[in-house]
Amino acid sequence: MKALLGSGGIGTEERRAMYKTLMAEHFSGCKRVVFVPFAGHDHDGNTNRMREFAGDSDYELIGLHEFDNPLTAIESMDGIYVGGGNTWLLVRELHERGLIEPIREAVLEKGIPYAGVSAGSNVACPTMQTTNDMPITLISSFETFNIIPFQINPHYHPGGIWFRESEDDDFVKHFGETRARRISEYHETHDLPVIGLYEGSFLRSKNGCHELLGNKAAIIRKGEEVFTVNPGVLLSDELAIL
Ligand code: ASP
Numbered sequence: 001m002k003a004l005l006g007s008g009g010i011g012t013e014e015r016r017a018m019y020k021t022l023m024a025e026h027f028s029g030c031k032r033v034v035f036v037p038f039a040g041h042d043h044d045g046n047t048n049r050m051r052e053f054a055g056d057s058d059y060e061l062i063g064l065h066e067f068d069n070p071l072t073a074i075e076s077m078d079g080i081y082v083g084g085g086n087t088w089l090l091v092r093e094l095h096e097r098g099l100i101e102p103i104r105e106a107v108l109e110k111g112i113p114y115a116g117v118s119a120g121s122n123v124a125c126p127t128m129q130t131t132n133d134m135p136i137t138l139i140s141s142f143e144t145f146n147i148i149p150f151q152i153n154p155h156y157h158p159g160g161i162w163f164r165e166s167e168d169d170d171f172v173k174h175f176g177e178t179r180a181r182r183i184s185e186y187h188e189t190h191d192l193p194v195i196g197l198y199e200g201s202f203l204r205s206k207n208g209c210h211e212l213l214g215n216k217a218a219i220i221r222k223g224e225e226v227f228t229v230n231p232g233v234l235l236s237d238e239l240a241i242l
Contacts, residue, residue: 001108002026002206003147007154007215008084008118009199018214022202023054023081026113030059030078036103037063038093039085039119046083064099074102079113082120087131090119092139104145114147118154121197125151130186130194132179148205149192149237153183156196156218158226180218180226187222193239194220201231209242210235 004026010019027033037046047063054061059079067073074080080103082090094100106112116124122131123144130151159178162171183194197203201215212233218226219239229235234242 001147001208002111002113003107003124003203004113004115005121005124005148005152005197005203005205006115006117007121007156007197007199007201009155012200015200015214018200019202020055020057022204022213023115024057026115026204027057027059027079027081030113032077033059033061033079033081034064034073034077035061036080036082036090036094036099036120037065038097039083039087039090041089046085050081050083070097070099071102074099074106077106077112079115080106081115082117082123084118084120086136087119087122087128087133088135088137088139090123091128091142091144092137094123094144095140100143100145104147107145107147114145121152121154121203124148126192127151129190130183148203148210150239151186151192151194152203153179153194153196153220156198158218158228180220183220187220191222193222195235195239196220196226203235208237210237210239 010016035047037043040046043065051061064070107114122128124147126146127142128144129142130153161174164171196218198215202213204211212231216228218228220226236242
């Protein structure tokens with residue numbers, strides 16, 4: 001199994017360069033990579049944006065919606081890339097189009113490299129229950145690809161937000177719930193450990209070993225204190241440091 005799972009938040013030149021390098025390495029040797037654009041409504045727009053963003057790469061990025069038969073398309077592709085947007089919309093489409101099992105099989109049984117960013121990382125997990133997204137549509141099941149055995153919360157930050165209404169205002173504190181608090185609510189009824197990926201971070205996963213790259217991550221286990229790990233750390237399937 002080979003996966004590259006990013007948080008998003010690649011707003012700086014340095015982070016964009018890292019994203020491009022990691023993607024190029026991840027898909028090296030791939031000729032055709034299928035892009036799954038269903039986390040947004042504009043499938044052509046999403047695919048074209050990603051194509052422009054990938055720039056000069058060795059692989060061709062083809063939108064899954066461009067194929068008459070998506071199931072045979074998945075079988076014939078060298079790589080799979082699931083883009084970000086709204087996770088609920090993405091999960092609805094994956095279930096309605098019957099894509100959960102074929103993609104899972106391609107990644108776990110045929111070793112096709114999988115890349116996901118943000119919503120695309122959420123769906124690599126057993127379920128989509130640690131997304132930050134609003135439930136804008138009804139879904140038939142929370143189940144997702146289950147290609148890694150823990151949950152991801154993308155765009156993680158430890159809380160303590162300060163904001164200002166305009167440039168002239170003073171910063172005021174936002175006292176809302178932190179991510180750790182929301183994830184502890186998930187843990188009231190579920191046991192899987194959660195990794196909160198800070199912006200600009202990636203997990204490079206290969207057969208049970210998950211390397212953190214780019215930025216920090218928070219590891220949140222049921223009933224335990226949150227602990228933070230730095231880029232370079234290697235984690236097991238249980239999110240223990242190797
Ligand atoms: N909306 C996010 C994305 O960019 C996913 C998330 O925050 O859970 O895909």
